[in-house]
Amino acid sequence: MRKVDTVKAFSEALEARDFNKAASYLADDFVFAGPVPQPLSKQEFLAVQSAFEDAFQDWSFNSHEEVEQGDKVVAAVQITGTHTHALVLPMPGMPPIPATGKKVSLPVEHITFTFKGDKIASLSSDNTPGGGVPGVLTQIGVPLPPM
Numbered sequence: 001m002r003k004v005d006t007v008k009a010f011s012e013a014l015e016a017r018d019f020n021k022a023a024s025y026l027a028d029d030f031v032f033a034g035p036v037p038q039p040l041s042k043q044e045f046l047a048v049q050s051a052f053e054d055a056f057q058d059w060s061f062n063s064h065e066e067v068e069q070g071d072k073v074v075a076a077v078q079i080t081g082t083h084t085h086a087l088v089l090p091m092p093g094m095p096p097i098p099a100t101g102k103k104v105s106l107p108v109e110h111i112t113f114t115f116k117g118d119k120i121a122s123l124s125s126d127n128t129p130g131g132g133v134p135g136v137l138t139q140i141g142v143p144l145p146p147m
Contacts, residue, residue, distance in 0.1 A: 004068045007075060007113050010120060011063045017053055019046050027119040034125030035132030037091070045123070047090045052136070054088070055099070056081030073113040079106040079131075083140045089133075097142055104139040106131050 001009075006025055013022035023046060030042040040048065053059045059081040066075040081104055087097040109131040114122045125132055134144050 001118065002068065003071075003073050003113070003115055004066045006115075006118065006120065007066055007073045008063070010113075011061050011075075014049055014053070015060060017050075019050060022046065022049075025120055027116050027121045030120060031122045032124070033122065035127050035134050044090070048133075051087060051089050052081070055083055055085045055097075056087075056104070057084055058082050071115045073115075075111050075113070076108050077111055078108045079136070080104065087140075097137075097140065100140045102140045104136055106135045106139070 010022055010025040013019075013025070023042065026042050026045075028042065030045065032040040032045040036048075060079070062078045062080060063075050064077075066073055083097075083100045083102050083104065085099050087099075089097075107128050107130050109128040110126040112122075112124045112126075113120050114124075128135075130138070137144055
């Protein structure tokens with residue numbers, strides 16, 4: 001499978017809430033680095049994704065412009081969703097956030113997937129202002145935690 005196809009399948013598995021399938025595309029030592037207080041391990045990343053998808057039933061990455069470059073794939077994503085259930089992020093000091101009914105539409109972010117063999121070893125964001133977890137929290141009216 002081409003790396004770009006792996007990235008698309010991984011994103012589709014996340015959006016379908018098939019976290020076991022999504023996990024199968026990730027290396028055991030996978031790391032997510034982006035607009036989070038500290039890098040996330042494979043299990044931490046999947047837990048955060050699950051929390052968002054529990055709270056935003058229509059959560060979508062809207063991934064496009066995937067380009068394979070050696071052992072990397074760069075994709076443009078624009079996360080959208082509607083906050084219809086409590087958001088319970090597995091982050092220290094973050095209380096549950098009751099549903100607000102607000103729609104979120106983050107700016108386009110560029111995500112880099114780095115591969116080790118046929119597995120995604122890391123995922124990093126370009127930290128677009130207004131993107132990531134801080135962007136979602138801001139758009140649903142929650143004060144940002146210290147990062």
